Amino acid sequence: MERNVAEEEIFVDSVLKQQIAMELGKTNECVRKALKYHTHSKLARKIRRRAKDLLIDESNRIKDFE
16 A cells, blocks of 8 residues: 555745744754654644645745746
């Protein structure tokens, strides 16, 4: 059975990981574990939610080129 990596990890740039860690007053390791779904606490869910919000913000900055 193949593993679907996309379901098991949220891929975020290291700069955004550091931003999340600073915003929440946590370590980069804590953020990394949450984004890899190694932890499932309320904090981990908050980290994943924040990562999603930041990724949406990043994607909204992309302009269409034709």
